[in-house]
Amino acid sequence: MTLLSFSxxxxxxxxxxxxxxxxxxxxxxxxxxxxxxxxxxxxxxxxKAVTTWVGxxxxxxxxxxxxxxxxxxxxxxxxxxxxxxxxxxxxxxxxLRDRFGYRGEIRAVGDILVDQVGFMVRCGFDSMVxxxxxxxxxxxxxxxxxxxxxxxxSDERLPVHKLRxxxxxxxxxxxxxxxxx
Amino acid sequence: MYQYDExxxxxxxxxxxxxxxxxxxxxxxxxxxxxxxxLRLMNGLYLQLHAYMLRVAIPYGTLSSxxxxxxxxxxxxxxxxxxxxxxxxxxxxxxxxxxxxPDILADxxxxxxxxxxxxxxxxxxxxxxxxxxxxADEVKDPRPYAELIRQWSSLHPEFSFLPRKFKIAVTxxxxxxxxxxxxxxxxxxxxxxxxxxxxxxxVGGGMGRTPMIGQRIRDFIPERELLSYLEAILRVYNxxxxxxxxxxxxxxxxxxxxxxxxxxxxxEEEWPHVREAGVDAAWSDFARIAAFFGAPDLADETDATGExxxxxxxxxxxxxxxxxxxxxxRSPGHVSLTISLKPHDGIAGDATAEQMELVADLSDEASLSxxxxxxxxxxxxxxxxxxxxxxxxxxxxxxxxxxxxxxLLTDMISCPGMDYCALATARSIPIQQAISQxxxxxxxxxxxxDLKIKISGCINACGHxxxxxxxxxxxxxxGVENYQLMLGGSGAEDAALAQVTGPGFGADEIVDAxxxxxxxxxxxxVDNESFLETYRRVGLAPFKEALYDAA
Amino acid sequence: xxxxxxxxxxxxxxxxxxxxxVYLAATGxxxxxxxxxxxxxxxxxxxxxxxxxxxxxxxxxxxxxEVIPVTLETGSPWPTGNRERIRAMGPTVRQDLGNQARSAAxxxxxxxxxxA
Numbered sequence: 001m002t003l004l005s006f007s008x009x010x011x012x013x014x015x016x017x018x019x020x021x022x023x024x025x026x027x028x029x030x031x032x033x034x035x036x037x038x039x040x041x042x043x044x045x046x047x048k049a050v051t052t053w054v055g056x057x058x059x060x061x062x063x064x065x066x067x068x069x070x071x072x073x074x075x076x077x078x079x080x081x082x083x084x085x086x087x088x089x090x091x092x093x094x095x096l097r098d099r100f101g102y103r104g105e106i107r108a109v110g111d112i113l114v115d116q117v118g119f120m121v122r123c124g125f126d127s128m129v130x131x132x133x134x135x136x137x138x139x140x141x142x143x144x145x146x147x148x149x150x151x152x153x154s155d156e157r158l159p160v161h162k163l164r165x166x167x168x169x170x171x172x173x174x175x176x177x178x179x180x181x
Numbered sequence: 182m183y184q185y186d187e188x189x190x191x192x193x194x195x196x197x198x199x200x201x202x203x204x205x206x207x208x209x210x211x212x213x214x215x216x217x218x219x220l221r222l223m224n225g226l227y228l229q230l231h232a233y234m235l236r237v238a239i240p241y242g243t244l245s246s247x248x249x250x251x252x253x254x255x256x257x258x259x260x261x262x263x264x265x266x267x268x269x270x271x272x273x274x275x276x277x278x279x280x281x282x283p284d285i286l287a288d289x290x291x292x293x294x295x296x297x298x299x300x301x302x303x304x305x306x307x308x309x310x311x312x313x314x315x316x317a318d319e320v321k322d323p324r325p326y327a328e329l330i331r332q333w334s335s336l337h338p339e340f341s342f343l344p345r346k347f348k349i350a351v352t353x354x355x356x357x358x359x360x361x362x363x364x365x366x367x368x369x370x371x372x373x374x375x376x377x378x379x380x381x382x383x384v385g386g387g388m389g390r391t392p393m394i395g396q397r398i399r400d401f402i403p404e405r406e407l408l409s410y411l412e413a414i415l416r417v418y419n420x421x422x423x424x425x426x427x428x429x430x431x432x433x434x435x436x437x438x439x440x441x442x443x444x445x446x447x448x449e450e451e452w453p454h455v456r457e458a459g460v461d462a463a464w465s466d467f468a469r470i471a472a473f474f475g476a477p478d479l480a481d482e483t484d485a486t487g488e489x490x491x492x493x494x495x496x497x498x499x500x501x502x503x504x505x506x507x508x509x510x511r512s513p514g515h516v517s518l519t520i521s522l523k524p525h526d527g528i529a530g531d532a533t534a535e536q537m538e539l540v541a542d543l544s545d546e547a548s549l550s551x552x553x554x555x556x557x558x559x560x561x562x563x564x565x566x567x568x569x570x571x572x573x574x575x576x577x578x579x580x581x582x583x584x585x586x587x588x589l590l591t592d593m594i595s596c597p598g599m600d601y602c603a604l605a606t607a608r609s610i611p612i613q614q615a616i617s618q619x620x621x622x623x624x625x626x627x628x629x630x631d632l633k634i635k636i637s638g639c640i641n642a643c644g645h646x647x648x649x650x651x652x653x654x655x656x657x658x659x660g661v662e663n664y665q666l667m668l669g670g671s672g673a674e675d676a677a678l679a680q681v682t683g684p685g686f687g688a689d690e691i692v693d694a695x696x697x698x699x700x701x702x703x704x705x706x707v708d709n710e711s712f713l714e715t716y717r718r719v720g721l722a723p724f725k726e727a728l729y730d731a732a
Numbered sequence: 733x734x735x736x737x738x739x740x741x742x743x744x745x746x747x748x749x750x751x752x753x754v755y756l757a758a759t760g761x762x763x764x765x766x767x768x769x770x771x772x773x774x775x776x777x778x779x780x781x782x783x784x785x786x787x788x789x790x791x792x793x794x795x796x797x798e799v800i801p802v803t804l805e806t807g808s809p810w811p812t813g814n815r816e817r818i819r820a821m822g823p824t825v826r827q828d829l830g831n832q833a834r835s836a837a838x839x840x841x842x843x844x845x846x847x848a
Contacts, residue, residue, distance in 0.1 A: 060424075084219070085302065087342025091419045094339055098458040115220060122338035145199050148192050150335045152459050160188045160332070161466035208749065210792045228796055230819050231830050232751035261829055276829070278750045528825060599815055600823035608818075610825045660813060 004117065004139060007105060007126035014055055014076065017043060024050055034078060037062040040070070048073055057109070060088035064095050071102050079125070081110035090123045097124035097154040117142045124154035182243050182551060183328050183473045185293040192335070193290040196297060200224050201283035208280065223303075225296030226282055229603050233277040236299040237289060241309040241327040241351075242270030242554040246541040249552050251292040253537035259285050264537070266522060266530040268594055268645055269348075270308050270554045271299060275601055297335065302343045304334035304415075308350045310358045311555040312517045314474060315563040317509040321378065323353035323370050325471040326407065333408050333463055340415050344422035345430035347415070348387075351380075360556065360672035362386045362395040363648055365432045366414060371401065379403045384414060384444065385436030388642035392678050393433040398445035405464040412460050413452040417444070477549055482514025482566040492571045499574055501623065502585030507570070514567055518548075520560045520577065521584040521592060525617050528610050529595040530558030539580050543573055557594055557633075559587065590632045590699075591617045594645050598638030598655060599662075605638035607655025607662040608688075612636055615692045629699060631711045635670075648672035650713050651698060652679040653691065664691040668698065668724055669716045680721050683729050694728055701727040737801040742769035742809050743781040744819065745794035753819045753831060754794060756784060762794060764831050766820040767808035772799070 003011045014032045019039040024046050027033060032053040035043045040056060047054050055076035058064060067074070077096065079089035089108065096102040108120050108128040117128055117139065130139070149157050158166075185193075200220075207217040225236040237252070244252075252272055256264045259281045260274040267273055277285070289295055298305055307327040314322040330349060334340070340347070352359040353370035361367025367383035379401045386395025402410045414432075421439075423429045436444045493500045507516035520540060523529050532540075540560055544552045547569045548562035555561060565573065577583040586592045593616065596602065598609030613636055620626055635649030639656070646652030652667040663685040670679030686694045701724050706715045716724075743756040744766070754762040755769040763769075772778045778799055785797035800816050802809035811817050822830015 085342055086424055087302075087340070088420055088424075090339045090342065091416050094416075094458075095454075099454045113216070113219065116342075119336075119338040119341055141199075141202065146192065146195055146336065148188055148195075149338075150192070150332045151337055152462065153338050154458075159463065160192075161463045163188065164186070164469065165465040208792075214748075214789065214795050228746055228751060230815070231753055231822060232746075276751075280749055599818055600825050605815075608824065610823075614825065657814070662814065 002130045002132060002134060003127060004130055005127040006121055011127075012053075014053075014078075016057065017047070019043075027051060032075075034076070037067075040067070044070060044073075055105075058089075058092060060086055060092070062092075064092040067096075068100055071096070071100055071104070074102075074104055076105040076107060077102070078107050078109050081108060081112055084111045084113045084116060090119065093120075093124040094154050114138050114142045118145060122149065122153040122155045122157065182245060182324075183240075183470065189293070190290070193293070193295045193297075196224075196295060197283060197286045197290050200286055204279060204283050219301070221279075221282075222300045223297075224282070224286065225299035226277070226279075227300060227603070229275065229601055230599075231601065232275060233279055233282070234601070235274045235277045235282060235285060235296060236267070237272050237274070237294060237296050238299050238306045239271050239294075239554050240331050241307055241313070241324050242311055242556070243313075243324060244552040244554065245292075246544045246550040246552065248292045248294055249537050249541040249544070251288060251294070253534040253541070255285055255288060256537070257534040263531055263533045265528075265597065266532065266554050266558050266560070268556050268558060268596070268643060269299075269306055270311075270556055271306055272554070273597075275597075301341070302345050302347075303341045304337065304343075304347045304349065307331050307334075308348070308359055308364075308556060310352050310354055311519075311553040311561050312358065312508055312563065313353065313553075314477070315510050315512075315515075315517045316354050317511045318356055319354040319511070320370055320372060321353050322471075322474045322476075323351040323368075325467065325474050326368070326370070326380075326404070327351050328470050328473075329408070329463065329467055330411065332466075333411075333460070339412075340419060343415070343419055344424045345427065345432075347418075347432070349411075355674070357672075357674040357676075358555075360645075360648060360676070362676040363388060363392075363645075363672050364395060366411065367395045368407075373401055377403060380407060382410065382414075385433040385441070386676070387431050387433045388645060388647045389431065390428050390640045390642075391431075391434065392642070392647040393437060394676050394678065395433075396436065396441035398441055398448065405467075406456065406461055408463055409456040409458075409461045410448070410452060413448045413455045416451055416455065417447045421447075477512070477564050479512040479515055479564060479566075481512075482568055484514075485566065485568040486514060489567045489570060498585070499571060501627070502574055502583060503570060505585045505589060506587045507565075510564065512564070516565055516567060516570070518562045518565045518570065518573065519555065519587045520562065520582050521586055522559050522582075523586060523592050523617070524581050524584045525591065525621050526614055527581075527617070529593055529613055532560070536580055536582055539576065539582070543576065547573060557592065559592070585623070586626060588631050588633075589626045590620050590629050590634060591626060592633070593617070594633070594635040594649070596637050596639075596644035598636075598644075602638065602643075604641060605655070606640075606657040607638050607664070609636040609638040609644055609653075609655055612653060612655065612664065612688065612691055616695055619692050619696065629703070629712070630709075631713070633671075634695070645672060646670075647678050648676070649679055650716070651695060653695075656685065658685070662688045664688065664694075666691070666694055666698070666728070668721060669713065671713060682721065682725055697727050698724055739773050739775065739778060739801075740804055740809065741772045741778050741781065741799050741801050742766065743772075743785055743797060743799050744769075744816070745785070745788065745797040748792055748795050756781065756788070762788075764834055766802075766811065766831075769802070769809045771802070771804070771809055 014034045016034045027050045031051045034055045037058045057078035206212045227234045261276045264272045348364045349366045350359040350361045350364040351368045363386045369381040382399040383395035418432045506519045553561035595609045595613040599605035634651045635645040636653040637644030637646040646654045648670045654665040665685040666682045667679035671677045757763045757768045758770040821832040
């Protein structure tokens with residue numbers, strides 16, 4: 001597995017608990033622990049009492065809105081792509097970023113095509129776990145492919161309509177984007 | 182019409198290079214077919230029965246003469262000299278080679294066209310009224326809104342992997358020529374009492390295996406908040422639409438399961454959050470877009486129609502063609518002219534490179550270099566002075582394009598069916614041709630009057646059979662083509678789904694069955710009732726009886 | 733795929749580069765003429781065609797491989813299903829296109845029309 005990261009997040013090994021792991025006595029203050037969404041009620045506060053490094057993993061059907069009150073205490077949220085064609089996690093990420101202003105890390109896990117990485121970054125993901133064997137070149141191409149975007153999303157990129165309305169007529173604005181295409 | 186600025190050019194050029202890189206990697210063996218297939222589909226490149234098929238987007242069905250000439254050139258250079266105009270106002274090429282696809286996309290980009298989002302589970306080409314910007318019964322030109330939506334939806338990062346494909350149609354006329362209630366989202370442009378422009382919003386229409394009529398979830402959404410409202414609908418759909426069964430994944434199934442009221446409530450709940458995120462800032466670009474669609478500068482030609490009137494009086498073929506193939510224009514002395522792609526014995530929607538070039542020439546001479554593609558698979562010259570019609574007609578006759586059958590029985594919609602399509606279960610074109618041959622008497626066609634026959638070669642309903650006054654669905658019954666007949670559908674403002682008559686008919690029986698339906702109509706009609714009016718008055722029963730009891 | 737139908741059967745696919753309909757010939761080449769196909773007469777034969785199919789896909793020669801049932805009534809293989817007959821010939825509404833156009837010049841082709 002290859003971790004691709006677009007933020008300051010350190011590629012630490014997070015330890016995934018299952019819903020049955022009710023005994024947290026083996027954890028210490030340096031433990032990095034992921035709690036499944038379904039076990040948040042039972043486990044989250046218990047684990048949080050031991051370590052500050054707590055994350056949550058969601059499946060696409062899990063209601064991300066239910067995490068609202070906990071978000072300040074969650075270091076990382078893992079959003080799952082069971083198949084690359086299942087796009088629910090894009091909406092989960094946007095709700096976390098735009099609606100709740102979540103500042104922690106959002107990581108994509110599961111079946112991910114390298115060509116989707118650009119979409120993920122735009123929806124607020126910071127990192128992705130890619131299948132082994134994806135070349136750096138392919139990743140770079142996927143991320144840098146489009147110098148322009150047409151709509152605002154959860155990233156900082158200025159959509160084309162904004163470049164236009166700021167009077168950055170054609171050439172100058174394009175030159176200032178300068179990614180050498 | 183809309184013209185690309187440097188941003189738009191750069192975007193499509195990057196797309197071309199992106200795909201060129203992907204094709205190169207595939208041919209070099211760096212990508213497997215499993216990895217490559219979703220990438221080629223994102224560029225409208227399908228593998229059909231005989232070859233690759235490329236579907237090119239024609240945004241809201243509007244083309245310039247230069248674009249149509251390029252489509253002709255592609256047909257000649259990379260295909261077999263023709264193209265097929267579709268019910269999504271797009272064009273498809275049936276004989277494409279993989280290694281040529283990047284060059285074709287580059288040619289398209291040079292005339293401000295592309296194949297982006299013509300396939301895949303994303304927001305597809307935005308469709309509209311083919312007479313937009315010209316029709317006498319229109320509130321306002323809907324195309325600037327369609328262009329606004331097109332740009333917003335281009336490679337939308339959140340909505341490129343929806344549960345299923347997503348189709349949006351916009352209309353601004355009294356008569357619905359865009360079938361908005363048979364789309365995932367149908368938008369009807371309206372003006373409020375305060376004079377503000379906005380949209381009535383319908384969701385959950387569609388055809389396919391489970392046809393449904395779209396339901397209104399909002400009476401009025403102000404134009405400047407349209408995008409955030411669309412984004413809220415799409416987000417609810419993306420989160421909660423079914424993904425376990427592709428036949429139940431369209432938004433219509435979600436709307437039906439929740440009920441339109443509950444669906445609307447969820448959208449209204451999501452909407453303020455989306456609005457706050459700022460997507461409506463794109464409205465700042467609207468005035469710039471709308472300026473490209475200014476009302477055409479047409480002289481009053483009312484007094485220049487003397488010769489036209491003489492030809493009308495002296496030439497029945499011409500006068501009938503004018504009667505059927507022209508539509509009221511808002512500018513005096515002008516019409517919108519529909520060029521039928523349904524000649525007798527022809528293939529619905531097919532046009533040769535030479536035919537496309539002739540239409541492009543005619544548009545330069547007589548229609549401000551503009552052409553439209555209709556969802557009924559015809560071409561339109563939107564702004565034609567009546568005084569030029571006779572010359573146009575004479576030249577169309579020579580090219581086999583002067584069939585005066587618009588809205589008549591032989592103006593059929595037909596999908597490509599099993600002659601081309603990998604999904605089809607039966608052929609549709611031969612049925613369309615057989616019906617066309619049976620009804621080759623123009624007097625009889627005029628007597629039968631307005632009638633829409635729509636033919637699909639499988640339940641996916643690309644031929645819109647559910648919306649046909651007479652719908653025909655081809656299926657495979659134990660290795661034999663069989664055709665179900667249905668009656669009473671409409672895709673217009675009086676949208677309705679066609680009702681199945683009963684057991685299906687063999688390929689050699691279906692034309693007789695259509696004739697039985699026509700006879701029953703002619704025997705039951707009162708005054709000048711259309712087929713649909715008669716059907717709605719008498720119901721399915723007399724047709725059923727004639728079709729099955731007599732036999 | 734085995735078990736869905738009885739032999740005889742042949743292996744068809746589309747060429748990766750051109751998309752053309754092709755059949756695996758006895759020579760091991762991919763050819764346009766279904767009549768020249770390598771024939772599987774029994775279940776092991778079908779299994780062998782399937783193995784050859786996945787090898788050809790891996791080599792990147794062809795895509796969408798499928799073992800299809802044929803009849804040998806005319807002496808050479810001819811698909812039994814409508815869809816495959818149309819693939820073998822070309823569109824029934826455009827006899828100037830597809831493999832049938834090729835076979836017009838090739839007199840060895842069985843002149844049988846496709847479809848029901």
